[in-house]
Amino acid sequence: MAALAATITLREREILSTVAVVRVATGAQLVRLHLGGVSARQARGVLASMVARRLVGRLPRRIGGVRAGSAGFVYTLDVAGLRLMAPERQRWQRPWPVGTPFLAHSLAVTELFVSLREAETAGLVVVAGFQAEPASWRSFPGVGGGRMVLKPDARVALKLGRYEDTWMVEVDRATESMPTIRRKCEVYIRYWQSGREGEVFPRVLWLVPDEARRDQLLAVLSRLPADTWQLFTVATFSEAIPRLIQGAGV
Numbered sequence: 001m002a003a004l005a006a007t008i009t010l011r012e013r014e015i016l017s018t019v020a021v022v023r024v025a026t027g028a029q030l031v032r033l034h035l036g037g038v039s040a041r042q043a044r045g046v047l048a049s050m051v052a053r054r055l056v057g058r059l060p061r062r063i064g065g066v067r068a069g070s071a072g073f074v075y076t077l078d079v080a081g082l083r084l085m086a087p088e089r090q091r092w093q094r095p096w097p098v099g100t101p102f103l104a105h106s107l108a109v110t111e112l113f114v115s116l117r118e119a120e121t122a123g124l125v126v127v128a129g130f131q132a133e134p135a136s137w138r139s140f141p142g143v144g145g146g147r148m149v150l151k152p153d154a155r156v157a158l159k160l161g162r163y164e165d166t167w168m169v170e171v172d173r174a175t176e177s178m179p180t181i182r183r184k185c186e187v188y189i190r191y192w193q194s195g196r197e198g199e200v201f202p203r204v205l206w207l208v209p210d211e212a213r214r215d216q217l218l219a220v221l222s223r224l225p226a227d228t229w230q231l232f233t234v235a236t237f238s239e240a241i242p243r244l245i246q247g248a249g250v
Contacts, residue, residue, distance in 0.1 A: 004080060011035070012050060019056060019077050020085040022110040022132050024103065027073045029114045047075070055081040059103070074103065101175065108171045109133075109153050112207070112240060116156070119241050128164055129157035136168070140194040150191045155202070158244060165248035166202040174213045182220050189228050203248035206234045 008016070015034050019025055027047055035043040050056045057078035077085060109132050120127050136155040142148035152168035170184070185204075192201050208214045217234050224232075235243040 005084060007053075008055070008084070011046065012055065015046075015050065016055060016077070016081050016085055018113075019075060019081070021130060022106075022113050024059065024074050024076050024106045025110045025114075026107060027075065029107075029110055030075065033114055033117055047073075050081075051075075051078070053080055054078040055084075074107070101173075105153075105171060105173055106132075108173065108207075108237070109169075111237075112154060112156075112169065112171070115241050116158075116244070119245065124241075125245050126159035127156070128159050129155070131155040138191065138196065140191050140196045142190065148187065148190065150187055152204075156244065160245065160247055163247070165244075166200070167244065167248060168202045168204050170204065170206045172206055172208045172213065172217070174209055178216060178220050181217060182223075185221065185224060185228075185232065188231060189224070192228070192231055201231065204232045205240075205243065206232065207237050207240050208234060209237060211236065 011034055015030055018030065018033060027043075030047065031043050035046060038046070047056070051058060055078060056075045059074040059076060113130055113132070116125070116127050116130065119125050132154050133151065136152045138150045138152075140148055140150065150168075153171045154169040156167045156169060158165050158167070168188070172181070188204055191197075206217050208217060214234050214236060221229065221232050221234070233243070
């Protein structure tokens with residue numbers, strides 16, 4: 001492993017670190033974060049080299065059609081990349097085929113991560129932490145002592161001046177029914193009531209594709225117990241970064 005690590009450039013290690021956090025990323029997303037200062041040809045060469053050395057692998061599905069080229073490939077850690085980034089694992093396996101809904105949802109979470117890092121580069125915020133699934137999950141005792149698991153799509157810590165905000169984020173692509181949304185909110189409420197987060201509970205941000213979907217979620221939230229309303233807020237995808245920068249206390 002030491003010999004492998006010695007062959008990795010700083011830029012490649014940064015790409016591996018990003019993919020390790022978010023699990024999947026398009027070539028275009030990786031270029032925005034790590035390869036913006038090089039030509040398109042050089043960017044393709046970097047990613048192709050990493051694929052050849054099995055640091056990252058391409059999933060067998062492109063985003064944006066054939067004309068998207070390498071930018072449309074979806075990348076995840078391959079065997080060599082996993083050995084570097086997750087040495088505690090006992091087994092490593094090659095990238096697996098995934099369904100379109102799962103992939104689209106996962107890439108939406110990656111887009112949030114990329115946008116936050118871009119905001120950080122612009123000096124708007126400091127990203128103190130970002131966990132995607134399953135690192136974002138939290139277990140807690142349920143009714144009767146049974147184990148429950150809360151599964152946010154992401155957990156985000158942001159530094160804004162002297163303050164640090166923590167968020168749990170749900171990326172809603174308008175594929176879930178309103179009863180399903182309500183049940184997930186109820187799990188958040190049970191987690192809040194468990195006291196596992198201490199005195200300051202993270203704000204829950206629901207990200208939705210449009211205003212019509214936001215109105216639907218707000219209607220669901222309005223029917224929850226009044227003392228739980230402050231736990232949740234809703235924003236469209238385009239409002240995500242401004243809303244997070246605005247702060248959890250607003």
